[in-house]
Structure formats: structure tokens, C-alpha cells
Amino acid sequence: MSEKRRVMLKLSGEALAGEKHFGFDDDTIREVAQEVKSAVDEGVEIAIVIGGGNFWRGRQSEAVDRYKADQVGILATVMNCIYVSEIFRTQGMKTMVMSSIQIGDMAELFNKDKALKAMSEGTVVFCAGGTGHPYFSTDTGVVLRAVELECAEILLAKAIDGVYDSDPKVNPDAKKFDELSIQEVVDKRLGVIDLAASVICMENHMPLAIFSLNEKHGIANALKGRITGTRVTA
DSSP, X not given: OOOOOEEEEEEOHHHHTGGGOSSOOHHHHHHHHHHHHHHHHTTOEEEEEEOOTTTOOSOOOTTSOHHHHHHHHHHHHHHHHHHHHHHHHHTTOEEEEEESSOOTTSSEEOOXXXXXXXXXXXXXXXXXXXXXXXXXXXXXXXXXXXXXXXXXXXXXXXXXXXXXXXXXXXXXXXXXESEEEHHHHHHTTOOSSOHHHHHHHHHHTOOEEEEETTSTTHHHHHHXXXXXXXXXXX
């Protein structure tokens, strides 16, 4: 039997808000759930990290310092994982929320062995709370968990269909990359993930793939290894 494919999927909080751009859009989440279910049904092991941007976007008030603002962002990711995991359940999937911070019975504390066992049994594991520490972005949390869970790659679902050498909205001649290295991402300041996360990718040879969230069956295809966007090697 061939080895199962295990991947980390990163979804933005804003994407789950749909056209409302705030909170949750259940229809959007159900569509994502069906895409994920398609891959799970084919035996793909999946962990998911969700950003908190549908509730909290950085320092939204000058009255709140960075430390506290980041704590709010950490809690926003926990809320997202709890809610989205329940919508996934309504679509016939098994889910588990594992948090980097102690949060009572709302989520289990992250444990690699438990997560791997759950994923091997077809459960989608939601990794909430980022790294659990301020001053680290969700990017760092995504890469950290992907390395810990020995994922084959990290899949970044974006509003854009890949990585370009400049903003295609501004420059109609912007060049899209089919493949490039994480070192090139850093050197060219392409902003795929932040610097701290990029270094962890380089040190642990963790590849990335960037694809369009809006592409029909884009999530399902990416989870099964069919990438039409950009691959980033490490």
C-alpha cells in the first residue's frame, strides 16, 4: 500500500467570512468542507490552520499594545477553529480541535501523537491558537505545526492564483512563477509567508504550494497534489 498523503491547509479567516468580510458565512464554509471531504474520502490526512482576520486584523486600535493585540488574534483563531470544525461535522466529517493554549474543554491541548493518530483515522485536525505566543504570526504557527506533524507540504489558499514578481492588480505584465525556492521568496521579498516562517521552512525542508481559493475544486485538487498555482521548494 502506498504511503498516505498528509498535508497542512491554511485558510484565511477573511475567506470564511465570504462577501460579508466579517464573522462567518456558513455557505462558504460548507463549500470548503465539501472540498476537504472529497480529499479525506480518498485517504488524504489533513490538518487545518485558520487565520483570525475575520474578527481581528493586527493592531486595530492604538489603545491596545502589540502583546495584547496578538493575544486577541490568538483567541480569534481558536473561535474560528471551533466554529468551522462544527460546520465540517454537519457535512459528515470527523473533526478535532487542538489548541496551543489551555482553554478548558473547548479544545484539546496540542499533542503530536494524538493528532497523528486522529488524522490516520480520517479525522480532520484543526490546529488553533498559532504558536500560543504573541509576536509570532499565523504563518509561523502553520509552518511549526506542519513540521511537527511531518506533513508533505503546506497548502496556502489565497485570493490570488499563485506567486507573482509584482502585484498583478497594479502591473498587468506581472510574471507568475510556476515554481521557485523559499530562498528566492525571501531574497525577492515576495511576501508569501513572513521571514520567521520562511526560516523554519528552509531549516526543515518544508515545501509550500500557493493556489487560488476561488478556483473551482481548487482546495480538493490541491489537497490531492494537483497544484495549478505556484510551488515553493525548500
